Amino acid sequence: MKKLLTGNEAIARGAYEAGCHVATAYPGTPSTEILENVSTYQEIYSEWSTNEKVAMEVAAGASIAGARSMVAMKHVGLNVAADPLYTIAYEGVNGGLVVITADEPGMHSSQNEQDNRLTAIHAKIALMEPSDSQECKDYIKQAFEISEEFDTPVLFKVTTRICHSKSAVELEDRVEVPIREYVKDTKKYIMVPAHSKLKHIQMEEERIPRLQEFSNTTGLNKIEWNDRKIGIITSGASYVHAKEVFEDTVSYLKVGFSWPLPDEKFKEFAAGVEKIYVIEENEPYMEKHIKAMGIECTGKEIFSVCGEINPQIIREAILGEKPEEGYSMEIVAPTRPPALCAGCPHRGIFYEMSKHKNKINVTSDIGCYTLGAMAPLNVGDTVICMGAGISAGIGFDRVNQLAGRDKKVFGVVGDSTFFHSGMTGLVDAVYNKSKMVTVILDNRITAMTGHQENPGTGKTISGVESPMVDLVGVVKAIGVKEENVRVIDPYDMDANKEAVKAAIDADEPFVIITKQPCALIKDVMSRRANLYSQVNQDKCKKCKTCLKIGCPAISMKDNVVSIDTAMCNGCEVCVQVCPFDAIESFGEEVK
Amino acid sequence: MTKSLLLVGVGGQGTILVSKILSEGLLEEGYDVKMAEIHGMSQRGGSVTTQIRFGEKVYSPTVNKGDADVLVSFEKVEALRYIPQLKKDGILIINEEEIWPLTVLAGLEKYPEGVMEEIKEKLANVVSVDARKIAEELGEPRSANIVMLGLMVKALGIENIDWVSKIKKFLPERFHEANIKAFKRGLAL
Numbered sequence: 147m148k149k150l151l152t153g154n155e156a157i158a159r160g161a162y163e164a165g166c167h168v169a170t171a172y173p174g175t176p177s178t179e180i181l182e183n184v185s186t187y188q189e190i191y192s193e194w195s196t197n198e199k200v201a202m203e204v205a206a207g208a209s210i211a212g213a214r215s216m217v218a219m220k221h222v223g224l225n226v227a228a229d230p231l232y233t234i235a236y237e238g239v240n241g242g243l244v245v246i247t248a249d250e251p252g253m254h255s256s257q258n259e260q261d262n263r264l265t266a267i268h269a270k271i272a273l274m275e276p277s278d279s280q281e282c283k284d285y286i287k288q289a290f291e292i293s294e295e296f297d298t299p300v301l302f303k304v305t306t307r308i309c310h311s312k313s314a315v316e317l318e319d320r321v322e323v324p325i326r327e328y329v330k331d332t333k334k335y336i337m338v339p340a341h342s343k344l345k346h347i348q349m350e351e352e353r354i355p356r357l358q359e360f361s362n363t364t365g366l367n368k369i370e371w372n373d374r375k376i377g378i379i380t381s382g383a384s385y386v387h388a389k390e391v392f393e394d395t396v397s398y399l400k401v402g403f404s405w406p407l408p409d410e411k412f413k414e415f416a417a418g419v420e421k422i423y424v425i426e427e428n429e430p431y432m433e434k435h436i437k438a439m440g441i442e443c444t445g446k447e448i449f450s451v452c453g454e455i456n457p458q459i460i461r462e463a464i465l466g467e468k469p470e471e472g473y474s475m476e477i478v479a480p481t482r483p484p485a486l487c488a489g490c491p492h493r494g495i496f497y498e499m500s501k502h503k504n505k506i507n508v509t510s511d512i513g514c515y516t517l518g519a520m521a522p523l524n525v526g527d528t529v530i531c532m533g534a535g536i537s538a539g540i541g542f543d544r545v546n547q548l549a550g551r552d553k554k555v556f557g558v559v560g561d562s563t564f565f566h567s568g569m570t571g572l573v574d575a576v577y578n579k580s581k582m583v584t585v586i587l588d589n590r591i592t593a594m595t596g597h598q599e600n601p602g603t604g605k606t607i608s609g610v611e612s613p614m615v616d617l618v619g620v621v622k623a624i625g626v627k628e629e630n631v632r633v634i635d636p637y638d639m640d641a642n643k644e645a646v647k648a649a650i651d652a653d654e655p656f657v658i659i660t661k662q663p664c665a666l667i668k669d670v671m672s673r674r675a676n677l678y679s680q681v682n683q684d685k686c687k688k689c690k691t692c693l694k695i696g697c698p699a700i701s702m703k704d705n706v707v708s709i710d711t712a713m714c715n716g717c718e719v720c721v722q723v724c725p726f727d728a729i730e731s732f733g734e735e736v737k
Numbered sequence: 738m739t740k741s742l743l744l745v746g747v748g749g750q751g752t753i754l755v756s757k758i759l760s761e762g763l764l765e766e767g768y769d770v771k772m773a774e775i776h777g778m779s780q781r782g783g784s785v786t787t788q789i790r791f792g793e794k795v796y797s798p799t800v801n802k803g804d805a806d807v808l809v810s811f812e813k814v815e816a817l818r819y820i821p822q823l824k825k826d827g828i829l830i831i832n833e834e835e836i837w838p839l840t841v842l843a844g845l846e847k848y849p850e851g852v853m854e855e856i857k858e859k860l861a862n863v864v865s866v867d868a869r870k871i872a873e874e875l876g877e878p879r880s881a882n883i884v885m886l887g888l889m890v891k892a893l894g895i896e897n898i899d900w901v902s903k904i905k906k907f908l909p910e911r912f913h914e915a916n917i918k919a920f921k922r923g924l925a926l
Contacts, residue, residue, distance in 0.1 A: 148764070150760055150764050306775070307773055310773060310774050311774075312760055312798075457797050458804070469803055470803025470824065472820070472822060473823060475817055477849045477851065477852055479818040480814060482815075482818075485838075485839040487782070521843060522839075700842060
């Protein structure tokens with residue numbers, strides 16, 4: 147039976163069919179739906195792990211214990227998971243271990259566009275790159291076999307266009323693969339220097355040459371001979387884009403198994419075509435290797451390292467064909483950046499922080515609240531990576547003091563991000579006596595990636611109830627003094643005001659925890675469905691204060707300020723900021 | 738002959754649902770189908786685009802500049818943003834609803850006037866409709882996207898596919914009646 151699946155759904159299906167037993171992940175676009183789909187198969191134990199490093203370690207432990215295991219993350223997640231990855235590479239596996247990295251050329255919702263194929267070289271692990279959904283499913287099944295055959299984790303690289311594109315996939319049945327016997331083997335699984343030295347030699351002398359041989363012979367690296375004037379070496383999504391342009395008029399070497407690279411196939415292909423183009427997204431990963439082999443080819447001379455590749459880019463670069471002449475319009479569309487939703491619980495505290503611009507710096511983090519840095523709130527001096535909201539704040543605050551600046555640093559993180567890697571930063575802040583303020587925005591969900599459960603929500607990925615990790619308890623246990631902790635409702639502007647003021651005045655680590663669930667959580671939406679606020683036009687003085695909170699439900703058209711009552715959820719932040727009491731609340735909560 | 742469709746709108750308008758229904762119907766009809774979506778920020782009022790390509794054999798899911806046979810815009814200025822993707826003789830199906838981006842709400846930018854006038858002046862094949870209003874008349878404002886689906890199906894000449902069963906498959910039962918009505922209304926426009 148053929149079914150339209152996204153790459154992510156196909157990966158999940160592949161894991162199911164391959165007899166995978168354990169799958170872990172931390173959510174991150176464009177990888178999130180892999181585990182969401184895996185969790186629908188009862189045969190596989192799946193979990194949202196606290197972060198990618200934990201996810202990698204859970205999967206590694208499961209592999210050593212004998213189970214086929216898979217771990218999925220976005221590209222920057224692989225940085226978090228790098229520590230276990232580089233050493234499990236030495237140890238090898240028992241049950242097959244597949245590590246999925248979902249890269250984001252073009253950065254549709256990421257902070258960088260690192261090319262994780264380079265990780266395979268560095269960690270010395272097998273690398274696979276599917277081109278569409280069918281290959282996602284087929285390759286995952288082979289990935290488990292390769293992992294077990296060569297005793298190595300397999301890095302499985304996909305990109306946004308593969309993860310989030312749908313194409314037809316032939317479904318098959320699950321093949322049960324028994325959990326392998328675990329035999330204690332300290333030389334293999336305990337990486338102390340004496341063992342690691344032997345392992346490294348073994349990798350270099352045995353595993354890698356065997357993988358090299360495999361790469362040269364496997365059908366995953368496939369030559370399609372057509373006309374031989376032009377030969378294209380390509381991988382991943384670039385392959386389908388190239389096929390779209392040239393169909394069967396040029397020859398292809400499609401690289402599906404890309405570390406180690408297939409040297410013999412490169413030589414054979416080079417001998418058979420007149421001119422070689424290498425088409426690959428981001429880094430010249432294959433191109434540099436091919437050139438180092440002494441084979442002439444053209445790649446990044448005509449393709450950018452930045453952004454995605456598409457058929458049009460290929461057409462222009464190789465054939466010199468200008469894009470089709472489309473329509474051009476004179477009126478320019480206004481920009482439409484993503485914004486904090488109407489009723490978003492982050493808005494109140496961000497508005498309060500925005501009023502203290504001259505007194506504070508804000509080190510922000512990865513999540514919906516990153517959007518607080520956009521106009522009109524403009525709250526945020528830096529955003530780096532998960533957890534840096536707190537840790538970068540420690541450094542920033544220290545330097546503000548060294549430089550004699552009278553500015554306090556507020557580090558902002560979400561609940562899921564706090565568990566992910568914010569906790570360690572807070573420990574550092576307490577331990578090293580930082581005066582920075584930590585703001586934990588607890589909205590009871592991992593919101594930005596589309597509402598995943600986390601250790602604070604009291605539910606697992608499968609919806610099973612589990613103990614709720616006590617955020618306030620954790621903060622106090624770390625050593626933040628009772629009098630320096632404020633737990634507030636961020637819809638309450640007086641509470642926001644008091645907390646921010648106390649935080650600015652404090653001389654010790656200070657933590658504000660805002661508690662109010664994400665406005666888009668289904669239960670919250672139905673509970674607040676009848677609540678809304680409206681502008682009393684008789685009282686409105688058009689001072690535009692309410693527009694400064696950046697709520698998409700509030701607009702000023704033809705000099706009239708109004709609220710879209712369908713969008714409004716009655717959070718009443720605007721009601722409280724209006725200096726003329728011109729905004730009124732209506733409706734009751736649905737019990 | 739491969740056809741390329743580009744659906745654009747604002748997060749929350751249901752463009753992705755329409756794309757799913759369309760792709761599924763086309764696959765069942767025997768076409769090779771590829772669909773790509775960019776939805777990283779979809780719930781937060783950002784631009785959302787989905788691309789659908791179908792034909793005998795389709796390789797790339799990507800629709801390029803001047804490449805779309807049909808551009809379906811669920812919001813007025815989003816059409817403006819993506820018109821360069823439309824082929825010279827392509828069809829624009831546009832919902833005239835205005836959703837002001839935050840930059841406009843905050844007074845940093847202006848929502849332009851005269852958009853429909855320029856579009857109608859420059860493009861030969863424009864189908865414009867106020868889908869939100871029609872959906873409201875039908876009693877289910879959220880079915881505006883399905884009104885648009887009806888229009889698309891008609892413009893593409895693929896009325897023979899069993900769309901009603903697809904709508905039923907992708908929507909909860911309590912929404913079936915309103916959305917099937919919306920679809921038929923779109924078809925009849």
